[in-house]
Amino acid sequence: MTTAYGTTEPDSRGRTGLDRVGRNLDRNPDVVVRDVEVTSDGWHVLRRTTFDVRGTDGTWTTQQRETYDRGNGAAVLPVDRARGTVLLTRQFRFPAYVNDHPDGMLVEVAAGLLDEDDPETAIRREALEELGVRLGDLREVTAAYMSPGSVTERVHCYVAEYSPADRIEVGGGLVGEGEDIEVLELPATEALAMIDDGRIVDGKTILLLQWAALHGLVVGQHTQS
Known part of the structure; x- marks a missing residue:
């Protein structure tokens, strides 16, 4: 079990579950989220997400993308x-x-x-x-x-x-x-x-x-x- 701040333990802003964001996305049937990793949980949050994506030719590939979440x-x-x-x-x-x-x-x-x-x-x-x-x-x-x-x-x-x-x-x-x-x-x-x-x-x-x-x-x- 991970104990990284912002996941199971509160980070400096009292947040937990930061690694859960994005895991339940299912609005696009051509994208399946596999894993979400918190790489930085300062005032804002940097995540690395691994997902499978189906291309226009029907082929599935696995990709990773980093997202910076500072709110709206x-x-x-x-x-x-x-x-x-x-x-x-x-x-x-x-x-x-x-x-x-x-x-x-x-x-x-x-x-x-x-x-x-x-x-x-x-x-x-x-x-x-x-x-x-x-x-x-x-x-x-x-x-x-x-x-x-x-x-x-x-x-x-x-x-x-x-x-x-x-x-x-x-x-x-x-x-x-x-x-x-x-x-x-x-x-x-x-x-x-x-x-x-x-x-x-x-x-x-x-x-x-x-x-x-x-x-x-x-x-x-x-x-x-």
Whole structure:
């Protein structure tokens, strides 16, 4: 019997049964899960799963894949249509920095993990913490897998309208969680231009800005007639 933390003994977050996740999957008759191994159970969980998969020619093969489970998240693009502005953040992202980003300072929409909340509650919380903005009606654009080759996370993406009166706090994130977030209020035209010139390279941010442009919520140089 294994006694590894997160399997039969609680890990640092009090979790057990981490090696059970995925074993009961049966929605796809062409995939049979054989084994799940927890290889890292830090704040998030890395698993190695062995499964049989039937190809289009009917042949079964055995494969192994590693999945990084950090939970699901939510993101929001606040738009002020009257003034033609959007609210974004800028913060240091080490994974981007170590993978060839010039300084690791990424411009992004506000976002965060759901933790124990539903997506709408979570993104209202994150918008207030990061941007200092109180969101009104939310419009869910999609729930997207941002890196499905290895990361399980699904991000619920929203657009919401705001006005200057809705900016009720300073924002900047939670110091206790090591956050040091700069709030950016930009003309939507500039934000869209930042995609073209490479100043915005974050996937969820590109998705939401382009969706807003396609649906007439923001106007950029490519959406003007």
